[in-house]
Amino acid sequence: MSHEVIADKSLATQDHLFKLIIIGDTGVGKSCLMKRVMDNEFKAEHQVTIGVEFGSFGLRVDGKVLKLQIWDTAGQESFKSVTRIFYRGAHCVFLTYDVTREETFVNLLEWLKEIKQHASEDVRVYLIGNKSEMEDQREVTFQRALEFAKEYKLHKVFETSAKTGYNVEEVFAMVAKELYMQSKREAEAAQSANHTAPQDSGKQGGVTLGETSGTKGGKKGKKGGCC
Secondary structure, X not given: OOOEEEOHHHOOOOOEEEEEEEXXXXXXXXXXXXXXXXXXXXXXXXXXXXXXXXXXXXXXXXXXXXXXXXXXXXXXXXXXXXXHHHHOOOOEEEEEEEOOOHHHHHOHHHHHHHHHHHOOOOOEEEEEEEOOOOHHHOOOOHHHHHHHHHHOOOOEEEEOOOOOOOOXXXXXXXXXXXXXXXXXXXXXXXXXXXHOOOOOOXXXXXXXXXXXXXXXXXXXXXXXXXX
């Protein structure tokens, strides 16, 4: 499915709006990922995020304008009480680690607890290994990330480089399209259910309908200091 990236200033209106939050330890490159996808820029020296930062990314797909609201959250423990409220209404979470820092991968379990406690049950979680350009300093293999994602039932796994731009736009675009397709399927399922709703025929029992393709309450659906 082809797409066209839309500049943020052209996003006054959109057909679909999805909320994405980026979480993970301090220094894994969350802010740099957002800066890369929004402005195609990278700054080696980036101030530590205080609380949250906000941005947006737009695509045109199938003639529809899709907008991702991107919330970059602080990784420090002292800000968790503030950033927890931003899980509300999120369609998607980027669970982010630094492939060159083992501890950021180990700490993913704590971040998963945050997701479970504060995000909706149907939120999509993508595992993002950032700083992939630093292969000679790698401490976490991609295979290990795949195994982690399988064990904890995460949606997909990607590696990115905010420094070089590798895979960054592609991942954000893919996620926006997946959320759009999910929303589209759920809307079609809801419409189909409405059209096939049982009518009172005067006969006892009426009509029994099966489940409508796993829709979730009619809710719209909502890769990697920085390097």
